[in-house]
Amino acid sequence: MNIVFMGTPEFAVPSLKKIVEKYNVCAVYTQPDRPKGRGNKVTMSFVKEEALKHDIPVYQPVKIKNDRECIDVLRKINPDFIIVVAFGQILPKEILDIPKMGCINLHASLLPKYRGAAPINWAIINGETKTGNTTMLMDVGLDTGDMLLRSEIEITDTMTAGELHDILMIDGSNLLVETIEKLRNGEVTPQKQNDEDSCYASMLSKDTARINWALSSIEINNLIRGLNPWPIAYTQYENNLMKIYQSEIIDYKTPNKPGTILKVGKSGIEVSTGNGILLVKSIQFPGGKPLRVEEYVKGHEIKEGVILV
Template sequence: MNIVFMGTPEFAVPSLEKLIESGHNVMLVITQPDKPKGRGKKISYSPVKECAIKNNIEVFQPPKLKNNKEIFDKLSQLNPDLIVVAAYGKILPEEILQIPRYGCINVHASLLPKYRGAAPINWAIINGEKETGITIMYMEKGLDTGDILLQMSIPILEEDNSETIHDKLAVLGGNALIDAINKMVDGALMPVKQDDSKATYAPILEKSIGLINWQKDAVEIKNLVRGLRPWPVAYTYYKGNMLKIWAAEVYSYEGKEKPGTVIYAGNTLVVKCGKDALKILEIQSEGTRRMTVEEYLRGHIIGKGEQLEGI
């Protein structure tokens, strides 16, 4: 099958690699334009571009898709059987969706119709879901509303966070993609319409989402911590200074202190929540590296009974 692949970040790389390994003809890779990165503002390639170059596949990086005659003409000339999209970063206009004879399919990191939108992995963890997965779906004008072609699921374990689930789903996405394409070639796919009444939305992450509300249950706060790695990271304030919380666990506690109160500070840090308490495991203060709480408390004094500030 002749395929055009569209993707940008690390999540999309296993899907591209699987396509290449499967023997399908990846005619072209479309990815976001190169961007300056780091303090030196050195131009950086996307992970997908790096993969394409390594495999001698032509790369095209249009600044926009909508009303772009160049990209439309290029795709029309190539006349691919299928366009595969995995975390490309822009919505495909209708004129592009209509080009390939098998349509355009997307590798989406949730079990649709749950978590349509930009940050499905993060919101599934923040909301305490016990499983997630990959949906291979037809693309249409709506946001992640197309017919479902295939789904694969995995459990979200207590020790998982958005980074570990991202990596697991990236691999699963590649496997699900090849399975779906093989079934498509064999005529064995049965598209299923999404039940819009069960749809939930996973909006783009903003830094403000990370501010901890200590009135909430410790389980909810732990899920926020798990779901916001590596950005924007859950955070609180101590005497006006931001403290980023990278890892934490629930600490069973029935005391009556005000939520946000430090109830233990020695070689660890335990903070009262609306229900139970949160044992902080990894922390980062402004201008320092991320470290264990034990390391942090060797150089910083936070006393029992002091207050951490949040919402």
């Protein structure tokens, strides 16, 4: 079988590796090289790095729907499948109609829930206890195509978005190969999504990451887990930005104003919330590195009574 793979971030790499092992990958489409990091060094995508290891031709359209050369290449390849994993661009109907057996997309949620850009993060932020991967036949909508296979993953109370990402990344690569095999052998029936059950996982922003201490300790703890390792939840401590990497819920309540630092000790910083206490365990200030509170307070003071905003 001839396959074209479209993907960009680290999440897509195990899927590309699995498909290269089993099938003939004729081309890889990924996002253009872009400046990255403090030095703005132009960097290729994770998927491009992997493709070059296997000497697979790589195409990097700025907007694939407007790139006639890239579309013509697809027509010449005449692939059996186009496989899409976090490519980062919406494919027009013209491209969706090219492969003989369809375009398969791997999405990191239990569709129709959490369509969109950040399903892993929002599943944790919203306090879900399970999520998973879904493969689907793509249509012109955003994650609205007919579902093929799904796999479920438990979200534990302490799991971060980074940890869940790594689990789903491997699980998804296996599900994708299983989907290709079952679809080509007629062993799976596409199932329509129920739009009434859908919700949207919007892109993360700096506003998403700012902690509202009027929320409950459970909600804030979920936010901190869901934004680790990026973009990291933050608050203001005496006009300094304080990022919070790890926290824990404490059951007892307090009449203090939400955001008040109640106690600072080796175990962390106890902060009042709209409902309950949050124990902040790992923090970072500008110019410094992430540290456990136990380490940070050896050389710096965190004052009790200060209100975080």
